[in-house]
Amino acid sequence: MPSIENLREKVLELTFERDSALLHVRLNQLLQKGLDAILSSDTLEDTFSKFFGVMAEGVQFDCAVLLRLEETHFTMLAKQNAPLWPDQAELGSCTLVNALSGRHSVAVFNLMLLPGWGESVSQWWPQIHSALFQCIQTREQQFLLILGSGSVAAFGPSEEKIMGQFISFVASTIASVENKKLYIASQSLKERQQRIEQSLLQSEKMASLGQLAAGVAHELNNPIGFLLSNIHMFQTYLSIFKALLNNYRLLEDVTQSETVKQQAKKDLELLYQKEDVAFLLEDSDILISDSLEGAIRVRDIVQSLRRFSHPDTDQIELVDLNESIESTIKIISGELKHSLHLNKQLYSGSLYVMGKSNQIGQVFLNIMMNARQAITHDHGELKISSGLQDNEAWVAIEDNGTGIEPQHINRLFEPFFTTKDVGKGTGLGLSLCHSIMLQHSGRIEVLSEPGLFSRFTLYFPLAG
Amino acid sequence: MFEIKTAHSKASTAAEIWQDLQQQLAGQHFQFGLVMGHHSCIAQLADVPLASVADQWLGGSSCLGVMTEQGVFLQQDSLALFMIRDDDGHYGSGSAVIEGVNIAKATRDALTSALQRAGRPFQVPELVWCMQPPGTEEAVLKQIEQVLGKKVPVYGGSSADDDVSGQWLQYDGRAIHQQAVVIAVFYPSVAISHFFHSGYIPTEHKGIVTKSQGRLLQEIDHQPAVEVYSRWLNRKITSNYMQQTTLHPLGSVIEHSQLDVPLYMLSLPTNFHPDGSIELFAEVEQGKQLCLMTSEVSRLLSRTGTMCECTRSVLPAQRVSGGIIVFCGACLLSIKDQMGFVHNNVKQALGGAPFLIAFTFGEQGYAVDQTNRHGNLMYATVLFGEADAQY
Numbered sequence: 001m002p003s004i005e006n007l008r009e010k011v012l013e014l015t016f017e018r019d020s021a022l023l024h025v026r027l028n029q030l031l032q033k034g035l036d037a038i039l040s041s042d043t044l045e046d047t048f049s050k051f052f053g054v055m056a057e058g059v060q061f062d063c064a065v066l067l068r069l070e071e072t073h074f075t076m077l078a079k080q081n082a083p084l085w086p087d088q089a090e091l092g093s094c095t096l097v098n099a100l101s102g103r104h105s106v107a108v109f110n111l112m113l114l115p116g117w118g119e120s121v122s123q124w125w126p127q128i129h130s131a132l133f134q135c136i137q138t139r140e141q142q143f144l145l146i147l148g149s150g151s152v153a154a155f156g157p158s159e160e161k162i163m164g165q166f167i168s169f170v171a172s173t174i175a176s177v178e179n180k181k182l183y184i185a186s187q188s189l190k191e192r193q194q195r196i197e198q199s200l201l202q203s204e205k206m207a208s209l210g211q212l213a214a215g216v217a218h219e220l221n222n223p224i225g226f227l228l229s230n231i232h233m234f235q236t237y238l239s240i241f242k243a244l245l246n247n248y249r250l251l252e253d254v255t256q257s258e259t260v261k262q263q264a265k266k267d268l269e270l271l272y273q274k275e276d277v278a279f280l281l282e283d284s285d286i287l288i289s290d291s292l293e294g295a296i297r298v299r300d301i302v303q304s305l306r307r308f309s310h311p312d313t314d315q316i317e318l319v320d321l322n323e324s325i326e327s328t329i330k331i332i333s334g335e336l337k338h339s340l341h342l343n344k345q346l347y348s349g350s351l352y353v354m355g356k357s358n359q360i361g362q363v364f365l366n367i368m369m370n371a372r373q374a375i376t377h378d379h380g381e382l383k384i385s386s387g388l389q390d391n392e393a394w395v396a397i398e399d400n401g402t403g404i405e406p407q408h409i410n411r412l413f414e415p416f417f418t419t420k421d422v423g424k425g426t427g428l429g430l431s432l433c434h435s436i437m438l439q440h441s442g443r444i445e446v447l448s449e450p451g452l453f454s455r456f457t458l459y460f461p462l463a464g
Numbered sequence: 465m466f467e468i469k470t471a472h473s474k475a476s477t478a479a480e481i482w483q484d485l486q487q488q489l490a491g492q493h494f495q496f497g498l499v500m501g502h503h504s505c506i507a508q509l510a511d512v513p514l515a516s517v518a519d520q521w522l523g524g525s526s527c528l529g530v531m532t533e534q535g536v537f538l539q540q541d542s543l544a545l546f547m548i549r550d551d552d553g554h555y556g557s558g559s560a561v562i563e564g565v566n567i568a569k570a571t572r573d574a575l576t577s578a579l580q581r582a583g584r585p586f587q588v589p590e591l592v593w594c595m596q597p598p599g600t601e602e603a604v605l606k607q608i609e610q611v612l613g614k615k616v617p618v619y620g621g622s623s624a625d626d627d628v629s630g631q632w633l634q635y636d637g638r639a640i641h642q643q644a645v646v647i648a649v650f651y652p653s654v655a656i657s658h659f660f661h662s663g664y665i666p667t668e669h670k671g672i673v674t675k676s677q678g679r680l681l682q683e684i685d686h687q688p689a690v691e692v693y694s695r696w697l698n699r700k701i702t703s704n705y706m707q708q709t710t711l712h713p714l715g716s717v718i719e720h721s722q723l724d725v726p727l728y729m730l731s732l733p734t735n736f737h738p739d740g741s742i743e744l745f746a747e748v749e750q751g752k753q754l755c756l757m758t759s760e761v762s763r764l765l766s767r768t769g770t771m772c773e774c775t776r777s778v779l780p781a782q783r784v785s786g787g788i789i790v791f792c793g794a795c796l797l798s799i800k801d802q803m804g805f806v807h808n809n810v811k812q813a814l815g816g817a818p819f820l821i822a823f824t825f826g827e828q829g830y831a832v833d834q835t836n837r838h839g840n841l842m843y844a845t846v847l848f849g850e851a852d853a854q855y
Contacts (some may be wrong), residue, residue: 008665011725013774015832016659020778099586102552106587109612113586130613156615157590 023158030058030166038173048143049078051170058166059132059159061147063125069093069135069142077143084124091117093142099133105164106133107155111148121146130154134163136171197435217334220301223294230287230294237280237287244271300330318463319360321351321386321393328364329384335372340380340399347386351393353460359436360460366429367397367456374401374454388462392442396457403450412446465551466654468786468848469494470532470818472544478511485545489517494547496555496648498593498788499523499635500530500822501543503625506633509543510640518547520557520581521637522648524595524623527793527823528800533816536807538800540626546788546820548848552653556582559636559646567600567645571607574647582649588612589649591656591846593788594620595634596645598825599679601838602747604645605828609836617658618836619844621790621824628734628825654785655849659775660829662730662757662842663767663795666715669696669756676750681714681731681742684754688740693733696756701736709733710798713841715757716748718833727832730757732794732840745794745826745840764795765802768821769809771845776813779849784817790844793823814847 037050048066055064063081067074072092079085095116100106108131111118121131128148132155136143145167149155250256250264271277325346329336336342353360371382383398404412411417413434437444441461448454471488473481497518499509503525514521529538537544548555558577560570575592579585592612596604601622608618623632634641650656671692675683684692694701697712715728735743748754768791776782789810796803810819827842 008725012661012727012832013770015725016661016774017777019832019834020657101554101584108586109588110586115586118586151613153588153611153613153615156588156613157617158615160588 023162026058027162027165030054030162031169033057034166034170035173038170047170048145051145052078052080055147055163055166058162059147060149060154061132062150063128063148065146067144067146069096069144074144082124082148084126086124089120091120093144096133096135096144100135103164104135104137104167105160107131107153107157107160108133109153109155121148132159132163134167136167138171138175197432200432220298223297227291227294227298230291234284234287234291237284240271240275240277240280244268244277247271316354316356318352319355319357321353321360321395321460322346323350324357324360325364325384325386325395328361328368332365332368332372335369336382340372340375340382343381343383345383345385347388347393351386351388351395351460352463353393353440353442354463355440355460360440363433363436363458364395364397366433367458370429371397371399371401371454371456374399374403376402389459391462392459393462394457394459396455398453398455400453403452403454404446404448405450409446409448413444465549466553466652466785466848466850467549468818469547469549470534470544470786470820471547472530472532472534472537472542473505474537474539474542476541478508481505481508481543482512485512485514485517489545489547492517492547492549494518494549495553496520496548496550496557496650497523497637498546498648498820499543500526500546500820502526502529502540503623503631503633504540505543506635507640509635514545515637518637520555520648521635522557522593522595522646523635523637524621524646524822525625525631525633527624527796527825528626530823531803531807531810531821533811533814533818536803538796538803544820546786546818548652548786550653554582554584554651555648556580556584557636557646557648559634559639559641559644561641561644562597562600567596567603568607570645571596571604571647572611574645575608575611575649578647578649582651584649584651587651588616589651590616591650591652591658592616592618592620593648593650593846594618594645594828595647596620596622597632597634597643598622598624598628598745600645601826601828605836605838608647614835617830618828619658619660619788619790619830619846620828621822621844622826624793624823624825632825652848654851655780656846657775657778657849658830658844658846659771660827660831660837660839660842660844661767661771662728662839663764664713664715664728664730664757664759664841665763666726666728666755667696667758671754673748673750673752673754676748679731679744679747681733681744681748681754682740689742690736690740693742693756710794710841711759713757714744714748715755716746717753717755718831718835718837728755728757729831729837729839730841746838761799761802764799765805766809768806768843768845769813771843772810772813772847775845775847776815779847780851781849783850784814785848785850786818787814787820787845787847789819789821789846790827790829790842791821791823792827792841792843793825795841796823 033054034051037054038047041047041050052064065076065082065085066078068077070092071094073088073090074092076085076087099114099117108114111122111129111131125148127150129152130149132147134145136145247264247268251261381400386395408419412430414431434444437458443459445457469489471485473484475481475484494517497514499521500523506523506525528540529542530544531537532544556578558574558581560573562570592608594604605618623634625631634644634646636646671684673681673684674686681689683689690701709732713730713732715730718727718729731744731746731748733742734745768789776784826838826840827844828838829844831837
């Protein structure tokens, strides 16, 4: 066979493939222009009305409408050569389901044959014979685009394909825009939620402090009491020491008369007879030492309270769980030491985790306070232990109080769930603990036997 | 779910045919079935309960037999089924007997019935398939175009026998006809691709149709058509058998601004009359240029495979679920001993997917100029993909 004929055949085959490729070219051009229309529009309606111009370059049509579809009616969004169409009509998606039959794009060769919609569309478009129905489904809304033509069967499979793919692109682009908007809205909600949680956390902390106030006041009162007493006592000692010093100074002063010196000697003897000066000196040391200790205790409690009540920041730092436990115990010690036995078995080294120290302290405090309140008998014991397990640090707080009823275990971390009397518990303490632990990628495990014990074990991922 | 399955039978009685087919279809139910086979087998279908395995049917007689991916069945004793299961698609078939010469009415009735039975009386189908007796094709295509427009591809083949003796049959799932139009409409849930072309090339012999009437070509360049045709062949025409003219049909030039090379729609000379006129298997239009076409056996053998490859290339990811191929019966008669070669080519081109090849007396398809045309000695290929971008 002459090679020229082979080439002819090849050209025909390529023509066939070219026609198919041209369909894609038409589609790509439409997509490009459609994207420009989306990016240059502020509203969905604006976007769609621009599409009429874009679509005319891909598919020939005489008129078009864009409708927002509800189940029983439609609302006109944009139209071109459709003066008789109403702004709204009792035609909706329910009457279109069978016509579309799961497809997004349907070419109708004779509108009068289309059940439901055909008759109305023919009335509003009296010159139109055929139409292309294109459904557009975004995340929240359903639209219907109808292209009309005065020609018989103006639309075929290739128009269905082009419009179907174009609209699919448009719908997914619009969905992306909607998603972006939703993302922004959800971020805003999340920030709002964080602010509310922060506020709740602060309220809960203040509520805890309120409950602690009496204990803390007592705890502060003791050292302050003996500080005052010691200072008072030392003031008395100081007046004696001053008298002694004054008489010694007179005895050593060469300018003084012998009479004055004799009187000073006499006064000294009287002072030594009246006061146990050796004891006073020794007791002064003790007074100062005790006062210092009391002042340090007051300083520590105030520092812990300040640390605890300080509003949370976003600062995440290395927190030593053992240090945090000790700090919490200082705050609560007034509550604990007279009513129960504290049994500490802390890990010998440091237990560093990444987190917010205030929040972790809040968790310890809430659980310790609950433990304290759960003990109603006089042989109460609070056992606080810590340790390492795999890649986690754990802190267990166990009391031998009333325990938790099995039916309450699963509800412990629900907000506003409380078994305390009205007015004595907010029901937010453990809920916040749970939320804080989640934020720290940790968890809480609860084990309890009613009448025997409750153990809350907190697991934190180790830092680094 | 979309699935294509073929089945075949070489049995001689309706009961045995049904047993064969049932065994191969394994109790499955399908939305559409195409049945093609030798007219002796198609004649048995009245007693084969095919309606129980598919909702819609189209079928007819094929020259000598059929071919499927399972083999070459050209011993005048076979039929084959091409079954489509498509849970998300819609299919419908309709038929109407041609009363008198009213082909238009029969076509409209058959098409309306098919659209109704598909449940889509308003929607342009993705594909139309037609089966009619030879001689009615142009009128059938014209009527379909009047209803559905020019954009829907219409494929099909005219029912055939082995020797143009008029034993061809059509089948619609309910009855067997000798003179009916059967039409099927397809709304598949997968992409389809199609290609309609021939295996012939033009020669330097060309002339203008100066006198014609439908399929009767009377004069070329104001000279008796037989005289011109004999001169072009450089031999005297001695008989009326189409095997003699199969390799030398007449090509009607199609002018189209989008085409870079001329496209030829073929007409096969079938009868040579004493008055110098030639009866063709397709109409020729007065004033159009005619060209003597030619081919070689090797070309006819390889063409179907290359067309299938070409058709497959435009499917999404080139994945094929199955295909229907219409092959000219006249070509078959010229190369029937070598059809195993065609079978291998198609099987390879479709990557083992199921297919059915029917042999018809007149082929219809959507030509490269994007017009539905009827021609002779043509090949029509319709492939079903595995996915559709619209869903």
